[in-house]
Amino acid sequence: xxxxxxxxxxxxxxxxxxxxxxxxxxxxxxxxxxxxxxxxxxxxxxxxxxxxxxxxxxxxxxxxxxxxxxxxxxxxxxxxxxxxxxxxxxxxxxxxxxxxxxxxxxxxxxxxxxxxxxxxxxxxxxxxxxxxxxxxxxxxxxxxxxxxxxxxxxxxxxxxxxxxxxxxxxxxxxxxxx
Ligand SMILES: [Zn+2]
Ligand SMILES: [Zn+2]
Numbered sequence: 001x002x003x004x005x006x007x008x009x010x011x012x013x014x015x016x017x018x019x020x021x022x023x024x025x026x027x028x029x030x031x032x033x034x035x036x037x038x039x040x041x042x043x044x045x046x047x048x049x050x051x052x053x054x055x056x057x058x059x060x061x062x063x064x065x066x067x068x069x070x071x072x073x074x075x076x077x078x079x080x081x082x083x084x085x086x087x088x089x090x091x092x093x094x095x096x097x098x099x100x101x102x103x104x105x106x107x108x109x110x111x112x113x114x115x116x117x118x119x120x121x122x123x124x125x126x127x128x129x130x131x132x133x134x135x136x137x138x139x140x141x142x143x144x145x146x147x148x149x150x151x152x153x154x155x156x157x158x159x160x161x162x163x164x165x166x167x168x169x170x171x172x173x174x175x176x177x178x
Contacts, residue, residue, distance in 0.1 A: 001119045003048065005055060005090075005112070012049030017059075018042065019120050024063075027124060036131070039077060040064040042123045054109075055088040055117055061126040067135040071143035072151050080130035086122060090114035 001017060019042040028034045046059030065078045087109045110125065112118075142152035150157035 002116050003119060005050065005115055005117055008048055008050050012047050014045065014047050015119060017044040017046060017119055017123060019123055024124070035068050037066040038063055039066050042127065044123055046119065046122070053090060055112065056085065057088065057119070057122050058085040060084070061123055061130065063127060065127070065131070069137035069141055070135050071141045072137060072153055073144065074137055074151065076137040078132070080127065082126070082130050084126050084129065086110060086125070088112045088117055
């Protein structure tokens, strides 16, 4: 949903947002290295207001994602439900700023074209900000066996018995070599 920035009333305006699952996944599939999917529509309630030319968007985002576990490579469901506050600065204004390089990053400010703000993009941005730093199906995920590739969450594999690795084994070998 796109809104005209000059039509935002003085006290701000509330929007109920929804980006359909299919549309969101079409967008995500165009991005590089996006190994995740939306399993639900992206929904949110936001308040939007103009503060001296800066557009503030505050509200929440809800979506269920399908992520890939970084240890065992299996898919798992990851619900996001978080509150956010984003600041959007018009493009032309930031270009005139001399401290352009510092400002947008320091203040966590995004850029919009000065006339329109696409609230779908606001939600997409929040999907990325809501993702975990490391995708894990569970904090106790045992991962894959480095030699046979078996998923160790499903039980021990056969090579585990033979290669019980301990620091003492390394010491033994070093002693032999010396
Ligand atoms: Zn895992
Ligand atoms: Zn194994």
